[in-house]
Amino acid sequence: MAEFFGTAFLLILGNGSVANVELKGTKGTKGGWILIGIGYGCGVLIPAMMIGHVSGNHINPAFTIGLALNGMFPWNEVVPYVVAQFAGAIVGQLVVVWCYKPYYDKTTDPEAILGTFSTIDAVHSNKDGMINEFFGSFILFFGALCMTGNIAFESNIGLANFCVGILVGTLVVSLGGATGPALNPARDLGPRLLHALLPLKHKGSSQWDYSWVPVLAPILGATAAVFAYKQLFV
Template sequence: MDYPLMTRLVAEFFGTMLLVLLGNGAVANVDLANTKGHHGGWILIGLGYGIGVMVPAMMFSTISGSQINPAFTIGLAVSGMFPWNEVLPYITAQMLGAMVGQLLVVAAYKPYYDKTTDTLAVLGTFATTDAAKSHFNGFVNEFIGTFVLVFGALGMTADKIDARVDSVALGFLVMTLVISLGGPTGPGLNPARDLGPRIVHSLFPLKHKEDSHWHYALVPVVAPILGGILATELWKLFFIK
């Protein structure tokens, strides 16, 4: 059935909130001092993000499409597969959901934020950074990763037969992307997942934090959007009759 725009926006809000809560929550569990999962490893983070995408997709894919990613929303609009007049409302819902999700991570882990003196580790529970101190490498990484994410998502959901099976496959794709391409930047693969929490980091009065690395902030916004546009354009060119 076709849902009203407001219902779909609520779905995008909660979907993105869950993505950030479960994904960045996994990062917090691994990287913050004295948590039960401290030093649990990158696999736990990959699993957190994979399930963090799979659960909202299972809940909301038949309602809003569970886009939960401005790169996907804009890519679809550029390719004519999503109405432009709904792009800004979708992105607004996604951004707000990401910010609320991050606030919930902080609420859950506040004692451990207070114990963590490594300010870069604290920032890493909010937003991505370029490990090689290279904006170019970060851009390449985010572009490639988001291209694979969007191209894969379009392929997995093209038959429209069983949205829940597609959601499981999408979760595994995200988990694999984090494990395979997460070393250089995080990765973000999603402007809302990075920018929303980065804004929270800059505004929230944490005990131990440095600047929010705004010099890098455009990279995980622009690169995923361009990667998403290329993925949707190529999918439309070769696979949509």
């Protein structure tokens, strides 16, 4: 339940900020990429403060799988975590759609609509998306492990959570211009499925030919990051 609610909050706060910026007629229309960076940074920070003590605040199948592949998380908990994360992502995205439904109806740009659900490579290149998502994910998970495992933060895990939120927001601002970014299979695939199913006006293609990239690249990036952290610091 912690992973379910944490991932749902991630989507509501993160994709909610994207909807506020990208959809026509909202108070934040064309508010700029920095608003999305803040939304996603807080979308990670706030669940970490809420449920980190319960589940570790993975809220990301790539992190769960990457830890398990490196022997740092029990395999018998992987499926329950991943199911909870995908369910939370879908429910969180439904909340975003319900809250912004009048503005979805006003928006005629199909890529703007898709961008409030899932990610798109700016030059429509799977290779470019793969590179960007891999390195963004590596930095995210390596940085998160280093910060939460840092002895300076052991007596103040709240400060570590805050720093991870800042890291996510910075990644969105620094590397997010290419793909979105996803950095999280549940954050992308669950909402993309909803985009395909919901009867939204002007929604266009769900771009399934790209959908494997924000699933595979974060898992590879997370696995490499956890491996590097384990070899260097554990």
